[in-house]
Structures are given as structure tokens and as C-alpha cells.
Amino acid sequence: MKKQLLFLVLSFFSVGSLMAETVSNVRARQTGQVIEIFYDLEKTSMISVFVSIDGKPFEPLTKDLTGDVGKDIPAGENRKVVWSPLNSADTLISENVRFIVHGLNGYQYYASQAKRKTVILAELSGVMTDLTAGTPQNFGEKLNYGLMVGQVYARPHVGWFVNFRSNYRFYSPVATTADGIHPFYTGGKKTSALMVSGGIIGQILEKSKSPENHFNTFGLYMGMGWGRRNVYWETTDGSLVLQKDDSAESAFCMNAGLIGSVYGLTLKAGVNTFGFRHTELELGIGWMF
16 A cells, blocks of 8 residues: 555644743645654753644654654754654645643753652641631631642652641640639630641643643542640630630541642642531642642
8 A cells, every 4th residue: 555645734833831932933844745844942952842633632743753853852953853653654644733842941841750749738737627616716727737748659640748827826825714713814815836747749730732731630638637726715814714515625537628730730639627526628739740
């Protein structure tokens, strides 16, 4: 069978790095049975070529390519990639073929080669349900601040995390309600909170075929650990009484939610519970590298 290559329309696009244009001045021509793609490269990069035939989604070209494609392509003008599609097919005829030349450098290049990705997030959580909500409380005491650190491995797309959160408020009560003391209360209260937990991160989506979404990831996290949340009632003489019925001095805690990353910028949202008595909404923002 005679091999035949015919492209009636060739369209070419360049995609640079996130912060600055890396690939530019893309042009191409059909020479006999091959397609020659030329481009200018601003920085040393890993070069990938993507193709869309007759309106289909872009797919990476992983074979039948030679020239300036792959890892560590140095900067310069008139870089050249040769695609020989008839090495794998007898006939390729299309009325609309589009290409993207994609250059990765800096963080993008590092992330594409990394066997694992490290996650560091600053966290904020606030009480959604509180058995003692009937008494006044400073809004700041309902918020906890902390840090989440973890890693996600490239294969098999799972990892681990540990996190710590507290409202960094510590009080010394003069008594507890279990002591049988009945002082006069102002109606106000104060809270101290602390939580330490660890668990797993499971990556369920990574768009690696589309160059515009090469490092967009999405997954779930779930963990368990230990927490403490003490509630103190204020008295008219300025003292504090530990409210045993509303406190969880030492309690099992669980947290779970969603985590996603776009070009390194990482967000999380989930819920946490102290002894299944208090429920918090937890949010985080940070970086994956």
C-alpha cells in the first residue's frame, strides 16, 4: 500500500511558561512525507509537541519526533522538530491539523520530573456547630490557625500529611463546674483549642495531556488524631471556671476534605470534628512543589 500524507490546513500555536513567554515565532511546513516545525526558545526548557486532528482534543506526540524536542533544549532561534507520522501509519489525510509547541522551565520543568510533590499549607478553621453557642464569645476565639505539611508521590498518586492547629489562647481556671461551686457569671466565655492529626492524601485527577492544565491536580485527604477544646465561663470577679459539660479536654478528632493545585498554588477545604461534639470548617492555602 502506498503511504500518503496530506494536510490541507496547518495551524500552529505556542505555549510558554506560566510567568513569561518561552516559545515564540512558531512556524511549520510540510516537506515531502514529514512536517517540519520551527520555533524560537527564550530559555532552556523541556519541549513537548501536541496535535489536534479534525477538531479532536489535543494529544501529546510521543513518537515519530526528532530534532529539538524533549529535555534540556537550549535557548535559541530556529529550533526544529521533525514529525514523521507515516512511520506509524500508512495514510494520514486531514483538512484541519493544529499543533501546540509547549516549553517547560523553572518550576514547571521541576514539577514534571518530580517523583513526589511536597505540600505546605497555612490553615484556618472556624467552629460551625458549637454546643455552647448560646453564650457570648469573642469571634477570634472561634478561629484556629496552623500548618499542614505533606507529600504526594507520582506513583501511585497517594501520599501523607500531618497538620497542627490552635487558637493559641491558654487560660488557668480557678475551678470547674464539677466542683459544686456556683459563682455569679457574666454570660461571656473563653475557649482554648488544640488539634494534631495525620492521614493520607489521594490524588484522583491530574490533567497531564492538555498543556494548559499540565500541573492541575485534584484529590482527597482524610486523617485522624487528637484534639482538645476547653470552654471557660467568666465570673463577675474576673475569674474563669472550666465548663466540663461543654469542653472536650482530650478527644479523638477526624478531618476530611478536598485539595487541589493549579501550577503549584494549592487550596484545601474540609471539615474537622472534636470528639463528634464540635464541628469546624477548615480552609488552607499554600504551595505544592
